[in-house]
Amino acid sequence: MRSKGNLSLLIFMLLFILRCINHSLAYFLTNCTMIIQETPSNEVALDCADRQLVAVPDDLIKDAVSVKLGMNRIPKINKGDFCDMGRLSYLLLYGNEITVVDDGSFTDLVLLKTLDISTNKLTNVTCNMFQGLSNLTMLDLSQNKIRFIHNAAFRFLISLQTLSLRYNKLQQICDIAPIRDLPQIQEVFLSCNLFSSFETKDLPQNFSSNLNTLEISGKIRFSISTPAFPYIKTLVFFACGYHNNLQWDIPDKALLQNITDLYLDQQEISVEAIQEILQSLDSLTHFNLSFFREWGEKGLLSEMCKKATLRSLNLFQRDLNSFTSQLASCSQLTKLKLEDTYLKDLPKGSILPMRKLRFLSVSRNELNRVPFDVKHLSSLETLRLRNNLISELSCEDFMNNTNLSELYLNANQISKVGRCVFESLTNLKRLDLSDNMLTTVTDAFNNALQKLEVLNLRKNFIKCIRNDYFRHLKSLKRLNIESYLFEKAESKAFNGLKNLEELTSSLPLEGFGEITHLQLMENLTIILPSNRRFTVSESTNDQGIFFKSMKSLTVTCKSGLYYFNMEKVQSMNQLEIFKTENVLFYWQDKFTFERNTRLKTLTLTKSDLSKIRSELLQPIPHLQILDLSQSKIKSLDFLMRTNLTELRYLILADNEIDVINELVFSSLPSLTYLDLSNNPLLCECSNSGFIQWVKNNKQTMVVNTHQYKCSFPVEKQGTKLLDFDIQPCLDDGSFFFFISSTCLVVLTLLTSFIYHFLKWQLVYTFHLFLAFLYDSRKGKKQDPHQFDAFVSYNVHDEDWVYREMLPVLEGEQGWRLCLHHRDFQPGKPIIENITDAIYGSRKTICVISRHYLQSEWCSREIQIARWGRCCLAYHVQII
Structure with a gap:
């Protein structure tokens, strides 16, 4: 009995040691990288996608909340692959070669919310495949080869809301009977299976589901003859290739009394079938339809519009030019979408009767002007005319749209906007004029736009920002004036924008003029075009307060280098995020960020920081993300004397670092992510300490370390850094010197003792x-x-x-x-x-x-x- 007890103790100790070994390698990942979060937290997200993996890595961080394993070659999910990963909430396994998932493989994933196993080779769903997933809300099994689902396969998924089984091999409606065990199910997608019919009479007796959205497709007979789906509200018939002839059989309209939304994307369906569908749905409010010429010729559009309950109509991907007159019958609509319908015009009167219309989208068409009827739609709140050929706006286009709150005119050919165009838009909050041909906006934004909050003028041909452009926009919060042709900005160009919070511009800080009144500004993004010169017509702002509420500043130069004066930034004492690209600083010393003590994210990429010193970072102790990639850095010694105790992410990729002193990382106690990719590392004893630290540290994940290659000496070029044998480097004679000195000391003491006591x-x-x-x-x-x-x-x-x-x-x-x-x-x-x-x-x-x-x-x-x-x-x- 005693020997058995000793054996049990030995086994326990061995298991404990193995567990400790596994934990010690927790952050030395060979197949995954940690995903950088904009706001650092204790949650770990791993990206293992597209790595040619043939098995789930055994070094996954147990505390990870998100793991992406898509686009690999994993053939099987084994029980134990995700052992002890109790915090995982997001798992992607799409695009692999998975044929089998062992029962109980997800038992430990008690907090998992999303599971994507789409685009694999599963043929059946077993009884205990999803055991333990009591909190799962979304399950994607689409694009597999599933033919069979065990009757009790979904019994563990008590929180599931969305289930996708698209593009599988299911043949009968009874195959989906297991969804009855899903008490919280909301959406089921079954399109592109092998159903020849979808008849509820084939379901088990007393079958009932809380489902409210159902998607099916194919050449199918759709028959609802039992109260199997008493709460269904949305039906989607999705086109899956050709020959999608839908046969509708609803003997009792009361069984579909709750349906409000119908999506028909069928390529073969008769007018009679659509009429029958419309007659069966007494509560239909939203109709989404790929419209056919045949239907228009038979007046189906007019008939649809006579549906008294219809409030929203979406017609897409077909030529509607010959049938726009039939839209006049849709007077009760509140929402109309005519996208990708090749429209060249909306003739007068085609939508004029829609006095209740609040949303209108005619995007991605060929309109060359704003439809005439638009100006008479006084109830309109959202108007989308983007991606058309509109070149001119007249004073009458929006004259009666006083309730309009969102107007999208982006991606057109507008070259001029007159003073009177937006005069009536007193309630407009969002205006998008980006990607047009504007050269000026003089007087375009007059006193009428008192409620405008978002204005987008990106990608136009504006060269000068004048003092009177924005002076009336008292409520503006977000402004984008990024332009490749900016040459000049007048000193009072931003006067009046007292509520501005976010600005994206192509002006350098020196070109902003008087901006001390922008007290609410929090986010500034500067995107400088290449090879441009900027001038300011009057003296620039020299006052001490400059964006004192600023929290985020981004400066990007598209090409070349922009010489940046940090004096303007130093007054931003609330700054938390500072990012630059292709920017050079006038100086790099302890005074650079001495007033920006709240910085949490600092990105200085594609710059010249070859002479960087520790004094640059000393004033910002709360820094959490530091990105200095592509900045010609030669050594990490500048981090030795910094006080970055909260730094979590350090990115130094694409620099000129060849030797790394591992003692640097002892001054970064919170470091969890380190990227040193594409540096010319030496495979010599000078890097032995770093290699040993990478293999043994338990806290910091060094990204893609297994892929780091030697740059020197010549005979080791191309070999892996971690393959370098550091053992000879560790035997440097220190042990010999220790033994020698110890012996000498002992001999001296022994000689003195013997001489004193044993002389004669x-x-x-x-x-x-x-x-x-x-x-x-x-x-x-x-x-x-x-x-x-x-x-x-x-x-x-x-x-x-x-x-x-x-x-x-x-x-x-x-x-x-x-x-x-x-x-x-x-x-x-x-x-x-x-x-x-x-x-x-x-x-x-x-x-x-x-x-x-x-x-x-x-x-x-x-x-x-x-x-x-x-x-x-x-x-x-x-x-």
Whole structure:
């Protein structure tokens, strides 16, 4: 039992380690990039689209709220592909090769709102495919090959509102029976399937849906004979290729009593069928129809207009020039759209009876003037005449349109606007004159336009902004005067625009003249045309207050470089977004943004920041997005001494950075997104620290790091930066120096300790060693011994040696003994005499007594004798 417990603990530890490893790689994405948000937040959005992926990446950030995986080659969604991604709300899987989605693959996606699996190869929808998606509101399964939907496939989708099954292989209406399990369903799109009929009698008994919008198509028999869709309001019959002959069979009109909107885009449908449809729909208010010549010739348009409930009519993509007279019958309409109908004119009286008309669009036609009847439509609120051939506006065109609030005249050929044209438009709020041929607007915007809030004059040929152009537009909030021909602006050109909040212009800041009264200005976009010169007729504004409420400033030069004076910007102390492109600054120091301390987004692209210093960014500590791409930056050292503690997005793509010091990022504690694409990075040890940081950091996602290529040395050009082996760079000798210095310190301490406490023992050991060497040398040379024996004794035992020992050994035995009092050489160190005596004798005789054992010199003699090759001959004990 104990072994099993240890095994379980080991498995748990291994799983924990693997999980930690996976988490450590959370921001080192090889297949995705993080989507930059204009307003930085803690929500992570990933773009993995169009990457030739063959599987869902296993390094998706678990906290992501949006993931785009479209346009890849993924064949299957496996259970676990989106494990632990509980915050995901937006998932796109369109344009892959998905044939199978494992049951339970989306179990963890409890907050998912949108799921797009369109344009794949699914053939069926299984029982548990959508398990866990209780908050899903939109599901797109269009353009697959679905033939079968399990009866309980949608039971988990209790919040689903929109379901698209367009372009599949469904054949019978009973195939959509599972939608009964969708309590919140609002829209179902079924066009371009293989239905031969759509008859509610084929649905299960007691089938009922809360559906209010249904789209179908094909050569189909449409029959509603049961109360299957009691709340349906919108029917769409969508053209799907040719042969879309609709057969309408509604035996009981009460079953469609709630239908208000009908869209018919059928290429083959008879007049009789349309008449039958109109007769079946007593509540029809909006009719969207691709009109046919045959229908016009048979007076169908007039008949449609007699429908008392009809309020909105949209005719499109057919030639209506021969049938405009039939529109007169539509007197009850409040909305009329005649777009893409090749109209060259709307004859007098064709829409004159429409006294209740509030919305009229005749866009994308061939009108060369404003229709005559328009001026008599006093109830008109929105008029769209864009993309026509209108070249002139007369004083009578809008003379009675006092209720008009939106007027779109863009993309025409208007070259002049007289003072009287807009005189009657006292309630106009939006006016679009963009993309025309205007060279001047003198007196066009007179006192009548007191309520105008949006004015668009983009893409005209205006060269000069004069003082009287906008002086009467007291309520204007948004103005676009972008023009490629601007040369001049008078000093009081913007006088009177006290409520202006957003301005798009082709004037440089130096050309704005007196603008200190623009106290509400928040967003300014300057788009400078190429190779243009700007002049100001009078002195420019030198006052201290300049757009003090400004929150966003964008300056873009189309080509070339614009030299920008930051003095005007420095007074914008509320500025939060500052963007420039192809702009050069007069200076780059700590005073540049010292008054713009609220900046959150700073974009300086296509500039020359090769000499950028940290002082430029120090005054803006709340910066969250910094984009310095294509600005000739050579190093990141300027970020070392900044105080950008809130910086989240750093974009430095397309610069000249070759070496990156990873210590830079320690001064950016909030950095989550880093783009260094297309820089000439070196594959040398100087970048080893950066490579190691990219692989190990847990916070910052370095965009497309796996695609970064080496630019130097030559032999590594074209290879991947992350493939560079940094291991040799890490072994730089520092460990050797550490060990060496440690050993030296320990040796010094040990030597001092030994010298202090073991000095004489060391000396004694040294001499023992010398004795050993001496004996070795003597043995090798085989020198004859001078004495037969060396007698080692204490001086207190001298009498015994002379009386007892010496007579026997020398007198009787004939030995020649070495005695220290007799044979030691005078003046020679005692230790050397001892050594020479021992090693000059064949034997050593030790006379051991109590005095001998207590003697230090006797002890040394016996120790030397032990090291030598001489052995102890006699052992004498003295009691």
